[in-house]
Amino acid sequence: MELFFEISQIFATTFAVALVMPIFWIVLFLVYLQYRRQAATEQKLFGRPINRVGWQMLTSIGLGLVGGFAASAVLVFMGLSLEQIGLYFIWPVALLLLLINPRYLCFSYAGGIVAVAVLLTRHLLLPLFPGLEEIIVFEYLLRVHIPALLVLIGLLHLVEAFLIYTGGHRGSSPIYLKQDDGEVVGAFSLQRFWPLPLVALLVTLVAEPEIVGVSMPQWWPILQPALQPGEGQSLQFMVVPVAAGLGYADMALSSTPRQRTAFSAKWLAVYSVVLLILAVSAEYFPLLALPGVIFAPLGHEFLILFGKGEEQNRPLRYRQEGSAGASIMMVLPDSKAAEAGLRQDDLILKVNGDPVGDSRDLLEKIEASYFMVLLDGLREGEPFSAVLKKQSREGESAGSLLEGRVSSYHSQYAMLHRSAALGLIPVPPPDSPVYLEVRKPDPLARFKGLGKKLSRRRAGSGSPSGPDRGL
Numbered sequence: 152m153e154l155f156f157e158i159s160q161i162f163a164t165t166f167a168v169a170l171v172m173p174i175f176w177i178v179l180f181l182v183y184l185q186y187r188r189q190a191a192t193e194q195k196l197f198g199r200p201i202n203r204v205g206w207q208m209l210t211s212i213g214l215g216l217v218g219g220f221a222a223s224a225v226l227v228f229m230g231l232s233l234e235q236i237g238l239y240f241i242w243p244v245a246l247l248l249l250l251i252n253p254r255y256l257c258f259s260y261a262g263g264i265v266a267v268a269v270l271l272t273r274h275l276l277l278p279l280f281p282g283l284e285e286i287i288v289f290e291y292l293l294r295v296h297i298p299a300l301l302v303l304i305g306l307l308h309l310v311e312a313f314l315i316y317t318g319g320h321r322g323s324s325p326i327y328l329k330q331d332d333g334e335v336v337g338a339f340s341l342q343r344f345w346p347l348p349l350v351a352l353l354v355t356l357v358a359e360p361e362i363v364g365v366s367m368p369q370w371w372p373i374l375q376p377a378l379q380p381g382e383g384q385s386l387q388f389m390v391v392p393v394a395a396g397l398g399y400a401d402m403a404l405s406s407t408p409r410q411r412t413a414f415s416a417k418w419l420a421v422y423s424v425v426l427l428i429l430a431v432s433a434e435y436f437p438l439l440a441l442p443g444v445i446f447a448p449l450g451h452e453f454l455i456l457f458g459k460g461e462e463q464n465r466p467l468r469y470r471q472e473g474s475a476g477a478s479i480m481m482v483l484p485d486s487k488a489a490e491a492g493l494r495q496d497d498l499i500l501k502v503n504g505d506p507v508g509d510s511r512d513l514l515e516k517i518e519a520s521y522f523m524v525l526l527d528g529l530r531e532g533e534p535f536s537a538v539l540k541k542q543s544r545e546g547e548s549a550g551s552l553l554e555g556r557v558s559s560y561h562s563q564y565a566m567l568h569r570s571a572a573l574g575l576i577p578v579p580p581p582d583s584p585v586y587l588e589v590r591k592p593d594p595l596a597r598f599k600g601l602g603k604k605l606s607r608r609r610a611g612s613g614s615p616s617g618p619d620r621g622l
Contacts, residue, residue: 169348169392178346198568202322218310219347230372232354236303237295263448301430309423316416323408327579327586335583337469339403357387405465477513478578486574491537501527510577514566
C-alpha cells in the first residue's frame with residue numbers, strides 16, 4: 152500500500168506539472184483557434200455564433216483532463232516509454248500526411264508507417280547492411296517496440312471513443328450544405344477538440360548503485376523495452392509531463408448529432424479493443440505483430456469509409472420534403488423560439504393562419520408579422536400550436552446591428568439572420584442561396600499557387616517590348 156501511495160504522489164505531481172507546460176498551453180491555443188473559426192462560420196451563416204467559444208473551451212478542457220489522466224495511468228501501468236512508442240518518428244510522419252489530406256493526421260496512419268519501417272529495417276535492411284544500426288536514426292528506429300506502439304494507438308483511440316461518446320455531440324453546429332447534385336440540405340457539423348495533459352516515461356541505462364526513486368514490482372513493466380541492461384546495469388524509468396491533443400470531425404446528415412456520435416464512438420471502441428488485443432498478444436506471440444501493423448491503418452480507414460457509407464446511404468434527415476410546411480432543424484436554447492415551446496423536428500404548417508410552403512415562405516411570413524406570431528404545425532404526427540413573441544426592431548440589438556451589416560446581401564440572408572436571432576433555424580429550401588460547400592482538399596494546391604506566382608513574376612520581369620529599331 153505504501154508503494155501505491157508513493158507512485159500515486161509522483162504521478163499526480165507530474166500530471167499537475169503537465170498543466171503548466173508551455174506545450175500544453177500551445178495545444179490550448181490551437182483548440183481555441185478551431186472553436187473561433189467555427190464560431191466565425193456560424194456568424195457568417197446565421198448572423199450570430201450558435202456555440203459560445205468559452206463554453207466549448209471549458210467542456211473540452213474538462214473532458215481532456217479526464218481522458219489524459221486515464222490514458223496516462225494506463226501508459227505508466229504498462230511501463231511504455233517514449234523510446235518504445237516512437238513518438239520522435241510518428242510526429243514528423245503525421246505532419247507529412249497532413250499535407251496530403253488533413254484527415255490523415257492520425258496516429259493510426261503515421262504509427263502504421265513507422266511500424267512498417269521498423270519491420271523492414273529489422274528483417275530486411277539490417278541483414279543486408281549489418282552496420283546500419285550504428286547510424287543514430289536507425290539506432291533509435293530499432294528501439295521502437297511494435298507492441299508498445301500499437302498499444303499507444305489503441306489506447307488513444309479508446310480514449311477518443313470515450314470523449315466522442317460523452318461530448319462529441321455537444322456544440323454541434325448547424326449548416327446549410329450544398330450537395331454534389333446542387334440541392335441544399337441541412338446538416339450538423341461535429342467538430343470537437345480536446346487538449347490532453349499526459350504523464351509519460353523515459354528509460355535509460357544506469358549502474359545499479361546509481362538507481363534512485365521507488366523500487367517497482369518484479370512484474371513491471373508489462374511490455375519490456377528493447378533497451379536491455381548489461382552486467383552491473385539496470386533500467387531507470389523517469390516520469391515526464393507531456394501534452395497531446397485529440398480531435399473529432401464528422402457530419403450528421405441522416406441522423407441527429409447524438410445518434411451520429413454514439414455510432415462513431417461504438418465502432419471506434421471496437422477498433423481500439425481489437426488493436427489492443429493484437430498489441431498485447433504480439434508481446435508474447437511476435438508473429439501477431441504483423442497483423443496488428445496492418446490492422447492499425449487499414450482498420451481505421453475501413454472504419455471511416457463504413458461510417459460515411461452508413462450516413463450517406465440513408466434518407467437525409469434535414470431536407471425539404473414535399474411542398475407543404477417547413478421543418479425546424481434546430482431551436483437555440485434561451486431564445487424566443489425556445490420560450491414559445493418550439494422543438495427540433497417540428498413541422499410548421501401555418502403562420503397566423505396562412506399556409507406555409509417551405510422554409511423560405513416561413514421566414515417571409517415571420518418577417519412580415521408583427522410582435523406576436525401564431526404557429527400551427529405537427530409534432531410527432533400530432534397537431535400543436537405555439538406563439539412566437541418577436542421583439543420590436545428597435546429593441547432587437549442583434550437585429551439592428553445586423554441590418555446594416557447585411558444590407559448588401561440577399562434578402563434571404565437577412566431573414567435567416569433575424570430568424571436565428573429569434574432562435575429558430577429551419578431546414579433550408581433545396582435552392583437556398585445561403586449554403587456551404589465542401590471541397591476536396593488538394594495537397595498540391597499550395598505548390599500550384601506558388602508556381603503561378605513565380606510564373607507571373609517571370610513574365611513581368613522582362614523588358615517591355617517595342618518596335619524594332621535598326622542602326
